Amino acid sequence: MISFECDYAEGCHEKILERLRETNLEQLPGYGSDMYCESAKQKIRAACGCPQAEIFFLVGGTQTNAVVISSLLKSYEGVVSASTGHVNAHEAGAIEHGGHKVLAIPQHDGKMDAGELRSFLQDFWQDENHEHMVFPGMVYISHPTEYGTLYTKRELESLAAVCGEYNIPLYLDGARLGYGLESPETDVSLPDVAKYCDVFYIGGTKVGALMGEAVVFPKNNMPPHFLALAKQQGALLAKGRLLGVQFDTLFTDGLYFEISRHAIEMAQLMKEGFQKRGYRFLLDSPTNQQFLILENRQMQKLEKLVRFSFWEKVDADHTAVRFAASWATRREDVEKLMEVLDSCGNA
């Protein structure tokens, strides 16, 4: 059955497998000190327009969020996130396991509003009892968000400005960063991300790698002994080369951007197909994830023919579902999806 269930259903881009094969029997030092890690870092620095950036490779998204957030917060601090933020909802309490509260503020199609953030921070500092509360110690955003939406450059700038006023870092979860950067509707480039954020990660797991996320500290601000912090949290890969080779490949000749672009094209194709067929969208997503509201009986019919994922209940009769394209999505599968929709009688 064709599947649009998620963007990590396949292994990795073939060039990565090829490079892993080529380098497989080289004897390399461990824990990320090999030459492929170094080369990958150089290429990422270049792509970020940020020669001084410090970079650390980790294995997965939840792990990355946990390690980064706990490395930046004092123990009496928490991380501010939109209520829909991955760290607040879908990481099994990894942030709290590290001792920190997620301070949830309202979300708007998955995004945080800079004005609301400022109010939240203001209220905290004006509260005379704030020493009895959790200090807001950093801000977490995802880009694209969990709803596929994107911040504009202006919005990023505003968030960065608020963080600057309160002297707390802005952290961007880029699990799907490539898909955000290659959206036709964005004005945000990778150097913009590096400019406005204090730390962010470039997601590999969902964008062509077997696994791996590249954490970037663009401002000479990697916490001391970050390797020890990662090790302590079980996040230090012995054969760091695996991450090095993968990111080195992804950032050679723009592969990361090229395969992200492909995913976006496939998503646009789906989106247009859904629109043409009168489907109702949960919201307007400019990236690789498309969210539809289906009537429940229609959903049941459809799920026998194609795989997608449940998103959330809308009301007694309707459900929001997600169709995800990825670097690996084939045009013919999107076309087959459209045929399936037609055969179902459409929306």
Next chain:
Amino acid sequence: MISFECDYAEGCHEKILERLRETNLEQLPGYGSDMYCESAKQKIRAACGCPQAEIFFLVGGTQTNAVVISSLLKSYEGVVSASTGHVNAHEAGAIEHGGHKVLAIPQHDGKMDAGELRSFLQDFWQDENHEHMVFPGMVYISHPTEYGTLYTKRELESLAAVCGEYNIPLYLDGARLGYGLESPETDVSLPDVAKYCDVFYIGGTKVGALMGEAVVFPKNNMPPHFLALAKQQGALLAKGRLLGVQFDTLFTDGLYFEISRHAIEMAQLMKEGFQKRGYRFLLDSPTNQQFLILENRQMQKLEKLVRFSFWEKVDADHTAVRFAASWATRREDVEKLMEVLDSCGNA
């Protein structure tokens, strides 16, 4: 200046001081194994109508919440609380410091609704991705709530029923329990609390003691090695006798209830005075804390003459404030407060 700022502004009831003095030079074993602790436990068991209850004395409210909650939760579980719950808002992240998320659900005048709790639990268990989320492992309520409101017996029964369906404990934070039990508007007795809750604490700090909270496990369900758990969290008092003597005194001849009743009478006097003078209430509190909405200029005038505490901003021109009565509030001070209000031109 007369003060209604909080219910822990004074030391303790004089009978407690007297008993501390009388027993002061007795040589007693430490860590709660003395005869006064044992006697206090017996009296609390009797007052709870619960001969098998296990009881442990701790020093303060945040400490008690942290120790109890972490002792009952598995590491992948969190505690469900109304968003206004003390554990969610005013304990500096003590629950998260212990590794657990506070799962906030809506509050209604500080209370949690059993139907909304059931929906929340249902949604969690129906979500096919729930293994990636924080498991709701127990329910926290406060009684009186942070807003002075009270659950009815029926409401406690409903909450207990939902907890029973999902096999998770119901925990009641009784920092001000005496003031709840002695409200003329409640139908909830201490044996009711012991019947419906799986664990609760009887607050001493705010009800006549120097410090101290009595944690009650009414159902033979104290976690094994609770003393070690308390010790590990720095919560085990060397001279446990201090807590034993205090609770023994409070539960001799109904002192705890008597002084709570006094506080309620003083609060009712204030409430009637406010009502008579046309003051606007934030909500209707049947206990020792009364919440008014003041016009800001009036508030500024008033705070030069009497002490009360800021509660929350209502709008640009109005502020909610709290006046608290306690076991130590003197009738003449309430009368003086009324004179002050009159002199201010009232509401």
Next chain:
Amino acid sequence: MISFECDYAEGCHEKILERLRETNLEQLPGYGSDMYCESAKQKIRAACGCPQAEIFFLVGGTQTNAVVISSLLKSYEGVVSASTGHVNAHEAGAIEHGGHKVLAIPQHDGKMDAGELRSFLQDFWQDENHEHMVFPGMVYISHPTEYGTLYTKRELESLAAVCGEYNIPLYLDGARLGYGLESPETDVSLPDVAKYCDVFYIGGTKVGALMGEAVVFPKNNMPPHFLALAKQQGALLAKGRLLGVQFDTLFTDGLYFEISRHAIEMAQLMKEGFQKRGYRFLLDSPTNQQFLILENRQMQKLEKLVRFSFWEKVDADHTAVRFAASWATRREDVEKLMEVLDSCGNA
């Protein structure tokens, strides 16, 4: 039965009770912001010869160790302690509960050797894999130690020098500090402690208070938001006045030193009595705790007549036991102890 079981068997010095009574109904602000806390801090600063010292009152020893240590360490750091250090052996894992390893090094009659400390730190930093190990982030000593022994001024200076070389704080656990300072065999004064240590606490629980420990940061080095850190760990007392009044009393007219001196005199009396009767000592303690090695049958005979505490097994036939004097020990009880020894046929 007369008891020399520990130094926290009684309540508190009568002057403290008296002051608690006198101030009992004063309405005071909470959480340590009252005037008695302020006054106590001033007197402690004076006694330390350290006008700029920052002071924070906590409730108990384990709590104090946990809060201080976790406030000073980065998450990848541990605390170096002699293997017999209270934090390593008798705090139910409170330090590890806060996420930190206790790095145990050898003990010599309860003390740490500055040379061995230096070697340990040297070895760590020279190990090329040290990023995979726990960083030594501070040094913990107790004075008197768990074995009643004392560091000389020279030894403290050496430890401070090693800590200085490696730029890590020296923390002194003074649960029984008074008994150390008043030993006739010490050359260490309170200002010396303030000079050589980066943080220490003056124990109240074991030296005349109901409870309470005064943490002193003599070098303008209290971690920011220490109150929030304490609150988060359930260590912030609502009625902070209790600690303020107690330490204010203890540091008025030298009461703390006076009652410590009394304990030492009583301990010396016991010691001489033991010596005269030919008892064998586990080690030579110059403070309030005396450690004897008893033949097991003799121990069993003795424990029917007087209370003391088990310390450790020495061999199949011998046991080390502890006799503790305190501020509350009465001369007549020591004399009675000697009679008991005589009646037992002595050593």
Next chain:
Amino acid sequence: MISFECDYAEGCHEKILERLRETNLEQLPGYGSDMYCESAKQKIRAACGCPQAEIFFLVGGTQTNAVVISSLLKSYEGVVSASTGHVNAHEAGAIEHGGHKVLAIPQHDGKMDAGELRSFLQDFWQDENHEHMVFPGMVYISHPTEYGTLYTKRELESLAAVCGEYNIPLYLDGARLGYGLESPETDVSLPDVAKYCDVFYIGGTKVGALMGEAVVFPKNNMPPHFLALAKQQGALLAKGRLLGVQFDTLFTDGLYFEISRHAIEMAQLMKEGFQKRGYRFLLDSPTNQQFLILENRQMQKLEKLVRFSFWEKVDADHTAVRFAASWATRREDVEKLMEVLDSCGNA
């Protein structure tokens, strides 16, 4: 330069790469729920002679130790380990980060003695103050140990018996398990491990995989919601297939054992070479790691010609070093090593 620095210098066995390539574009469900994980589990169950075993795949060794140990311990418990245990010395405090103390007992060539373990447990439970200490909640051993040594079947049985007496689980860290099982000097088989241990892991990272460890609960004793526990610690791999495919390959046609045997043969070749040339051994290792004591000048000469790793200082003039063989070690490189030794003038 030829290298014997460690056993994770290369990528993975070519058959694994081949299988990853073959399955790369299959769309598979995430988080370990794919068919390759299931198949791998079946094969591991068979190899363990344990049809009911529950198996969970994790990424690395420190991560595995942290997740397993924290999932089995109550918060007031610690893990007993030989002082040289990896969890005690080389995991950057990962166990303490999870809130637990490592209770170190003496090591004998890296091994724990069952008699000493029993004494330790006995002493703990007999200590009347044990509620103030860290409870021994499980036992950790490594096999092979960090020193390459092996437990005999008899020794495993004894350790299991002691654990049984005290009703605590025995956990075996098998980071290099294959190299232990294929040593000519062992009488311990994989089914023996499954019989005597309550949980263990079969190491992949050091035995032919890119990464991955297979945690085995042989006695229907996997803690509930282990997946959530792993997720919470950032240890749940999105593309769990990577681990499934690798272990499925390793446990097809005995590949895991075959490549382990090869490593052992290469190690024996080295060992004989060293012996023949008069080298002094730190201890007698029957597995893939060989430990030599070199005179420092000789070490400096040698390290210009071949890579090995520093182990520990022996005295001012001598150093212990480690030569590791692995599944990837080539016979010709061992031969070249011998030439190098000869050219250096031998021991």
